[in-house]
Amino acid sequence: MNKQFVIGLLTPALDGYYFGNIIKSLSHYADKEGIKVVVVASTPTYVEGYALDYVDLWVVVMDMTDPQYIKEIKDQGKPIIGINSLQETDYEILIDNEDLIIKAITHLKNHGRNRISYVGTKNYRDGIERLEAFETHSDSNHTYQFFDTYRNNIPMITNEIAQSKEKIDGLICGTDLIAAEIINELKHYNINVPEDIAVISFDDIPVAQSNLHSLSTIHINFYDIGRYIVEAFLYYIENHKFDGKSAYLDAYPVFRSSCGCEWEDGHIGLTNPIETIDYLSNMISRNFVLGQQMQFLNTEELLQLNWLNQTPIRKGLIGLKDDQTIKTHTFETFEEITEKPTEQYFYGKVDVNHFPPKELLFNSTFMKNDNTIIVIPIIQDEHYFGVFGFVGLEDIPTQLMPLHTTYQLANYFGANYLRAQIIERMNTYAQQLEMVTDIIYDGIWEYTDTTKQVTCRGGIVQQFGRSTNYTQVDFIDVLNLIYPNDRDFFLAKLELDRKVTKQVDFEVRLVTSNKQLLWIHIIGQLIYSQGKMVSAVGSIKDITNRKRVEAKIHELAFYxxxxxxxxxxxxxxxxxxxxxxxxxxxxxxxxxxxxxxxxxxxxxxxxxxxxxxxxxxxxxxxxxxxxxxxxxxxxxxxxxxxxxxxxxxxxxxxxxxxxxxxxxxxxxxxxxxxxxxxxxxxxxxxxxxxxxxxxxxxxxxxxxxxxxxxxxxxxxxNDQIKHHNVNQIKLEEQLRHAIEYDELSLHFQPIYFVNSEDIYAVEVLLRWNSREFGQVSPRDFIPLAEETGLIVSIGEWVIYEAIRVMKKWKRQFDLPIKLFINLSSRQINHPNFTRELRRIFDITEIDPRQISFEITESMMIDNFDQGKKILGQLIDMGVKLSLDDFGTGYSSLSSLRHLPFQILKIDKSFIDDLSAVDANVAILKAIIEMAHSLDLLVVAEGIESQEQYDLVASLGVDFIQGYYTTPPLPENKIEEVFRQRTLS
Incomplete structure (x- = not known):
């Protein structure tokens, strides 16, 4: 493929038979097509939207991704594929759970099992569908039982099964792991499988295929998920849509010993159990060593990443949060036996939405033979420190239960990074506290009954005529410093109440040495013994400025x-x-x-x-x-x-x-x-x-x-306005579904060369035929789409549909057809507009020079500088720009000198009631001449009579558009016009 495509995968786990197979198969099939993969370890709580700037397709696994993340993706208009997910996606890869449950129930009944129950959870899509299918198709004469593994653990569930009055003789388990645990636990109750209870489960993972359990199960080709994703994406690239709404994975029953079938195939599980034992032993040993080593590292040593030498990770990125960006380093590790330290290079500050950088993802020197980066946020105790990006899948096991080994590396790092920072802060805390008490304008105080004195330290001491930040004064002298009107309040706060301790928190005024009033905030703890205050400690803060501000705020609060x-x-x-x-x-x-x-x-x-x-x-x-x-x-x-x-x-x-x-x-x-x-x-x-x-x-x-x-x-x-407002709300609701219900269509109106029947281009006009309101005028629904922001998605649909029609005409007529497409201010000011437009041009392979975007004057006057910048970006793409409805807004021909327009369209209202003796003729002629002096082509639109046609032609316009020549026509009607005329 010519374009560099990237698929993003959002997954709550990174290894294990299910998640590991999805990641590895996606990486495998994507690599065949030259597609890169970014795997993001998602969490239920949204942290950051990684790779949002450049990923072309997102895949969501299950429902452990924060909906805000999904919203961020949808706001960018990126397609989403869901796997076992209840999220609203554009395409789904599913399992036909109902058919498989029916086969499982039927098979158990063929073994004479009629009291069948279901063990699993309904916290994910497959679990919900399997339970619903079981409830629908189980024997209505038997009160089936559902044992929820989300609410109870397996030993508790097994005890319920053993104690059940119904004498359950058949079980369908949501996964093989559940079934294996159930079988082991049933042995404690002298219940044998399959003699007493027959068992069928789902997944066909290695544990199901072993002689130990010999599970009858539903085999699901999880490794095919990657192929399904890539095939769906390639179809989407070619056709700008998916082939339908969903695809179903291949799945079929495999009946072994746990249901009572004869199984003669022998052991087909883990081919080498010793390798599994070695892997688990190595992983446990590695994690123990890492945990021991890392807890003694300081921040600098942690960031050197030498501890990664003991892991399978050999290359990647580490990004630490730095305000709104991620300060990013690339690294390469070496096996510990080489005793070679980790090499690290500063890459730069990277926007979160661009991490990991696309340039590195497509850098063959950096990636070598890998095409996948695993992205894991570094989070500990709700502290978000940054993110890891590990290159390759060396640390992703698939033949075992989910172990989250790669997650653990990030968690180890996050925990020790937090610990190191806390220790470093604690080491300097005492020294900082001492310095602060010396330099701050406020202070700390202490009272002891033995001396009857108050010791005060801090800058506030100098307010009372002292030359240092330290003083000792008798309590009675402190009382004399209190503003007379506040003394009773002060003493009341210190009143004895026979408590062992008493917390105080209040505000009073003091009189300074220069007779100024000082508002202070006193916080402290008073220690009492036998109704007598024996000691006290606390802080004192000058809040005079705050009180002044509060007074001003109160004064201005209502005006x-x-x-x-x-x-x-x-x-x-x-x-x-x-x-x-x-x-x-x-x-x-x-x-x-x-x-x-x-x-x-x-x-x-x-x-x-x-x-x-x-x-x-x-x-x-x-x-x-x-x-x-x-x-x-x-x-x-x-x-x-x-x-x-x-x-x-x-x-x-x-x-x-x-x-x-x-x-x-x-x-x-x-x-x-x-x-x-x-x-x-x-x-x-x-x-x-x-x-x-x-x-x-x-x-x-x-x-x-x-x-x-x-x-x-x-x-x-009045009621009429209220009714109109209600209608607008209903109209908005229907407009939100107009694309989904296929209610929008395009009409086309030719733009002719003046004094010629040759067509220069056609303007694309949007029409809406609502199933509830019928034909809705553009004057009604276009402003509504603008106001609600729906114009962004509708405008994108218009561009796609117009280009589709253009490509069709190119094949049929082989003519140089140009399109004039209207843009709204909401579209052009959307942050992703130019990026999305480039993507459309790339995937449709349309020549941008065949497109002219029409932009109104009012769009420019709202934000001239920003508008000028965006118009420049459009020109760089190769499209032409037309200033629409000239004469109705606020711009002038002088301002056009600074804007990259090539075409000027004079508004219909300027031409209405135009006659040869009209004073507007002179103005119109001046506009046309000045436009030509600026190298602008001029279109007179809204021509409805021969008189108007002749007049604007004599004034020197370049092109004519209006009902007089040809009205707006639907696609099939405009094609008849093409057949009758020769386009220039």
Whole structure:
């Protein structure tokens, strides 16, 4: 393959027959295709999203991965394959558990076993499916039993089986390991297998194949999982989708002695038990030596990684957390017999989402013959230190039960790293404490009854005329330092209460040597004996500055510092009071909510200083027209709210709102500039059109309704607005499933060369035929998709689908068809947009020069610098850029000099009602000439008549688009146009 592909595997365990086989088979089959593999040891608690930046396919094993990790993957639009997982994935590799359970039950019944029970757990997908199938297909005349291994251990379950009144004569076990333990435990009760109880289990691991147990079991080809994953991925690369939703592993029963069958094949289990014993002995010995050695290493010695020489690990990376990055070293170890220390090189600081670095993964010098890196977070006692990346699978056993040997290396390191740090901190703690008490402005104190003196040490001592940080004073002198108004409170805190000890924690004021008040915080423990304080110790802290800040905070807590108006907290408190009054006196209460239109554009364009000036001006204008009982507050940002108590009717509220709008609409002057501001207003009235607890929400809904109809309007909340809001919610819910339900489609409208019937390109237009709402206008669902963020996934679907159609046309017509595709601001500002676009171009092998992206003016004005940067990245890919709807936004031709557009599309509204005598003709002609001087091609869109066509053609536009030439057409109709005309 041309592209460097990577598969990521999220797994809760790294070895054992099940997990080990998955990892090794995936590595094996991926290596055949030149694909690299990153195995991440996942945990139920999300730590970091490793390799998210570049992994092309993720595989999730079981359900020990935090859903937040899965969400991170889905947010990037990466496909996910699930193995034995209940997570929502794009493709699943499954086992037909129901069919296998039926075969197991049938076989046991053929042996005359009718009282069959199930032993296992339902904490993973296969376990759930096996139990459900067992419950469905077991004998209804027999009250079967389910023994849950998650709740009870095997000895407890075996005791229940032995004591069961039903005399169970058949068992189906969820795994071979469960079955082997059950058989061993049953011997303690003189219950023999299969004479008394027949047993069938799942997996066919080596322990099932031994003469010791000779288990009848379901053989599952776990090693095929890797092949299934790679085949599904290759199909996805080619077709941009998976071949269906799932695939089933090959599995079949193998009947041996434990069910009563004759087994004549002999021993087919572990081929060499001595090797297994040696492996376990070596592993236990290794871990013991490592544990002994590492607990005596300091931090520096641990980080040298020489202890890895005693492990099978020979190469990898270690990354220690450094703020938002991982400080990464590569390392290579050598067998201990060589006595050669571990070699280590600093690689650099790596973003978490890029660990392990893709460059190393594809570096043949670093990886040698391996294609897999095992990623294990280093976590100990909820401390996250960093991550290991071990190269290769040398430490992954598959013929044994899960031993988590590779995990243990990271755990050993994490535990000893934490221990070493704690010891190092403890070694310096006493010295640091001594230094701190000398230099801090605060202090520590001690009192003893024998001297009746208080000893104080610390910088605070100098506040009382001492030249050093140490002093001893009589208790009575301390009392005289207390501010007179606080002395009774101070003595009350020290009052004897016949306790052995007493904790104190309080704040008082002291009078310093220069007669200033000093707020102090006293914490201490008082020791009493026979009702008398004999000693005490504690700390003293100067909190004067904090008290000043608290006073200032209290002063500002209920007022907006910019406008001087009441703030949101004050508004909510006041609203609660006036609502109670309105309820008690049966009065009407109105809420007027004003939101300034496009205020963010002014802030971003001219700076916050201008924005603050506008907000203060509006507050100063509105305050004088309000009566004393009307409450005016700045609700937050660019929102203002007025509470009108005891109004007669809705008209009274509407009239005040109209007066406010009129004042806001007046020009606001600031030095040599003036600004024109408008506002959208929502009004709610209690109890006329909303409940008391819905007053603010209703005003907010009405305000957004005013904005959606063009801004600078006043809407009073009513049932129609409420119904529209409900419809919008329903519309959003249906839109979320539009791609899934195959409700979206594309229409295409040709763009013609002027004075020619040759087609230059076609614009891609999105259509939605909802199963609930029917044909929904783009004017309704496109803004909704923008607002909810659904436009990102829908926009990606549009690009994929448009390219699919383009490739089809290329095969059918062999013509140079170009596509104009609209982009939204949400798409273009999404952090993964350009990366995802490059991936689309790579896997579809489409020439980016055939694509022109249409971008509106409003998208650029929101964030000019960021927009310019993204447009530059698109140009670097080779696509063309078109400035859409020119004439409706805020940009100018002068700003176009700084933006890499090649095409300018003049908006339809600019051409409507255009005539030869219209003054707009001169403006239009100037725009076209200036665009051409900037080497921009010009498209006149929305042409609906011969008169408009002739006029814009005479003005020198390059291309024509509109219903007059060809309306937007579905795929099959536009193909008829292609057959009739020759494309240029």
């Amino acid at each position: 907006d510092s910019l406008t001087g108006l009441a703030n949101r907290i004050s508004f909510e408190n006041h609203l609660e009071k006036v609502l109670e009054t309105a309820k008690e006196n049966n009065q009407n209460l109105a809420l007027i909510l004003c939101d300034l239109d496009r205020f963010k554009i002014i802030n971003d364009s001219y700076g916050y200083k201008v924005g603050d000036h506008i907000l203060k001006t509006i507050a100063e204008r509105v305050k004088p027209i309000l009566s004393h009982d009307q409450f005016f507050a700045r609700f937050g940002g660019d929102e203002f709210v007025v509470i009108m108590p005891n109004i007669k009717d809705n008209d009274e509220a509407y009239q005040l709102a109209s007066n406010i709008v009129h004042l806001i609409n007046q020009p606001i002057y600031d030095e040599h500039r003036h600004y024109q501001i408008s506002t959208s207003v929502g009004i709610s009235v209690f109890p006329h059109n909303c409940k008391s607890d819905e007053l603010l929400v209703s005003a907010d809904i009405a305000m957004y309704s005013a904005k959606s109809e063009g801004r600078n309007r006043i809407h009073i909340f």
